[in-house]
Amino acid sequence: MTEIHTPRLLLRRWHGDDVPFMADINADPRVMRWVGDGSVIDADTTAEDVERWEEEWDEEGFGLFAVELLGSGELIGFTGLSWTEFFPEDLPDVAIGWRLGSQFWGQGYASEAAHATLEFALQDRGLDRVVAVLRTGDKASENVARKLGMVPERETTHPVHDFPLTVHAIDLSEYQA
Numbered sequence: 447m448t449e450i451h452t453p454r455l456l457l458r459r460w461h462g463d464d465v466p467f468m469a470d471i472n473a474d475p476r477v478m479r480w481v482g483d484g485s486v487i488d489a490d491t492t493a494e495d496v497e498r499w500e501e502e503w504d505e506e507g508f509g510l511f512a513v514e515l516l517g518s519g520e521l522i523g524f525t526g527l528s529w530t531e532f533f534p535e536d537l538p539d540v541a542i543g544w545r546l547g548s549q550f551w552g553q554g555y556a557s558e559a560a561h562a563t564l565e566f567a568l569q570d571r572g573l574d575r576v577v578a579v580l581r582t583g584d585k586a587s588e589n590v591a592r593k594l595g596m597v598p599e600r601e602t603t604h605p606v607h608d609f610p611l612t613v614h615a616i617d618l619s620e621y622q623a
């Protein structure tokens with residue numbers, strides 16, 4: 447069982463009980479503003495997503511962590527890793543991503559979880575490079591990526607929705623410097 451403790455958070459695999467809490471997060475238009483095409487995600491799709499995220503953990507040895515507040519045990523969202531193989535111009539990269547309930551923004555939780563996730567990727571799982579594929583203009587996510595030491599590398603376009611994306615990246619050597 448993969449679990450990471452940070453000063454304030456527990457990053458862990460998913461439980462069935464997490465689905466309604468993640469569904470509330472996915473139903474919030476403020477949260478979804480910069481995710482995909484900006485549409486909210488319904489509860490049935492959230493349940494399917496959680497099941498798929500668990501399968502990805504089993505297949506890849508990494509995935510999206512459920513992020514829980516230590517103390518209260520509340521599910522506050524996710525940070526984690528996934529393949530970006532939908533970009534036809536690239537070799538697949540492993541991307542870091544994050545999504546927290548809006549009541550948990552502005553407290554440093556996303557960065558705390560993302561730092562632990564990046565360390566897990568580069569040190570525990572032995573990856574050489576991690577990217578963050580962000581919709582251009584998503585300032586909150588750009589801020590998290592910058593604090594991780596990631597740098598904007600190139601612009602691309604979403605293959606389905608056609609909006610601009612910025613690929614941020616960090617290599618193991620940069621992380622260790």
Ligand SMILES: CC(C)(COP(=O)(O)OP(=O)(O)OC[C@H]1O[C@@H](n2cnc3c(N)ncnc32)[C@H](O)[C@@H]1OP(=O)(O)O)[C@@H](O)C(=O)NCCC(=O)NCCS
Pocket residue numbers: 476477478479480481482543544545546547550551552553554555556557558579580581584586587589590593
């Ligand atoms: C992107 C997202 C995760 C960022 O969350 P966030 O709370 O803004 O990010 P952080 O954890 O970095 O915290 C931000 C602020 O908390 C403040 N903060 C308060 N207490 C803090 C503490 N103890 N430690 C650190 N920062 C603290 C800081 O001022 C920090 O801002 P700064 O970096 O300008 O100083 C959040 O906006 C989100 O979930 N968005 C919706 C999903 C999304 O868009 N995902 C990306 C698309 S794929």
